[in-house]
Amino acid sequence: xxxxxxxxxxxxxxxxxxxxxxxxxxxxxxxxxxxxxxxxxxxxxxxxxxxxxxxxxxxxxxxxxxxxxxxxxxxxxxxxxxxxxxxxxxxxxxxxxxxxxxxxxxxx
Amino acid sequence: xxxxxxxxxxxxxxxxxxxxxxxxxxxxxxxxxxxxxxxxxxxxxxxxxxxxxxxxxxxxxxxxxxxxxxxxxxxxxxxxxxxxxxxxxxxxxxxxxxxxxxxxxxxxxxxxxxxxxxxxxxxxxxxxxxxxxxxxxxxxxxxxxxxxxxxxxxxxxxxxxxxxxxxxxxxxxxxxxxxxxxxxxxxxxxxxxxxxxxxxxxxxxxxxxxxxxxxxxxxxxxxxxxxxxxxxxxxxxxxxxxxxx
Numbered sequence: 001x002x003x004x005x006x007x008x009x010x011x012x013x014x015x016x017x018x019x020x021x022x023x024x025x026x027x028x029x030x031x032x033x034x035x036x037x038x039x040x041x042x043x044x045x046x047x048x049x050x051x052x053x054x055x056x057x058x059x060x061x062x063x064x065x066x067x068x069x070x071x072x073x074x075x076x077x078x079x080x081x082x083x084x085x086x087x088x089x090x091x092x093x094x095x096x097x098x099x100x101x102x103x104x105x106x107x108x
Numbered sequence: 109x110x111x112x113x114x115x116x117x118x119x120x121x122x123x124x125x126x127x128x129x130x131x132x133x134x135x136x137x138x139x140x141x142x143x144x145x146x147x148x149x150x151x152x153x154x155x156x157x158x159x160x161x162x163x164x165x166x167x168x169x170x171x172x173x174x175x176x177x178x179x180x181x182x183x184x185x186x187x188x189x190x191x192x193x194x195x196x197x198x199x200x201x202x203x204x205x206x207x208x209x210x211x212x213x214x215x216x217x218x219x220x221x222x223x224x225x226x227x228x229x230x231x232x233x234x235x236x237x238x239x240x241x242x243x244x245x246x247x248x249x250x251x252x253x254x255x256x257x258x259x260x261x262x263x264x265x266x267x268x269x270x271x272x273x274x275x276x277x278x279x280x281x282x283x284x285x286x287x288x289x290x291x292x293x294x295x296x297x298x299x300x301x302x303x304x305x306x307x308x309x310x311x312x313x314x315x316x317x318x319x320x321x322x323x324x325x326x327x328x329x330x331x332x333x334x335x336x337x338x339x340x341x342x343x344x345x346x347x348x349x350x351x352x353x
Contacts, residue, residue: 033276034267052182052245054275 117313143325163225249283
């Protein structure tokens, strides 16, 4: 399933989606970026509440398909600008990480 | 120029995780025995024991620095230091508006005691102090400077609440001019891995939560201290830490 399809199906709000046709496979959940860097896999949907600009760098490095911000976390505009520029898809979910992951179940 | 042995990261009995015998006088006395000359009190998200620490330090001949270990919105620990006690107390009042109001469970986390200069309990902090504030790591340097202070990431070499573990690297283009190490000797390894550290003054402090963790003198700064006064040395230390390396 693509990021665009997944986001629509799960009812996520688009923050920025420069690459809606990326395929999603698997999911990683974590907020400590040093752990995410070493564990998230290419193509994953990454669920986090971290809003620092370094999420864009970590998403690039790990090549995750999409960042899903749980609990309605809001990003600073400067972070959205960096993510858009780097081709990072970001969507927002208004429920906590577990419920967000449950929505992904069956899709990835 | 004279060497001043320092420790800029010590917790008192106001921090729930610190021993209750980390009283202002016990800290000042132990620091002097350890050969330290300038010591900052940096409780989690509060400076409320700094007035008592200043009184105690005067009795023991120690140069006190008012500080705080701020927990940012990202759960990163930041050491904040102020040239004047008054600035720290105003910052304390500011931070108290941006803290999470979670009641402290003394049975789990420990007491949060506010003391006077005689080590008598004059109050207790009701809310759990180390919880994250709403202040982001990016905003912290500017906000602290509004109160005359400087700040820098604490224990960058530790996973728990260290900036590198939390953000995955030491970010470029921050307002920080210093970085604190917990372990003396790790600096070389970190400088090789994280290029942004090359522009920082690397400090080492104990993050002591009990008296026996206050280390013997080791790290020092060279300060122009003439004509000498305790206040002057403190201000000179802050001026040095606020300058680019």
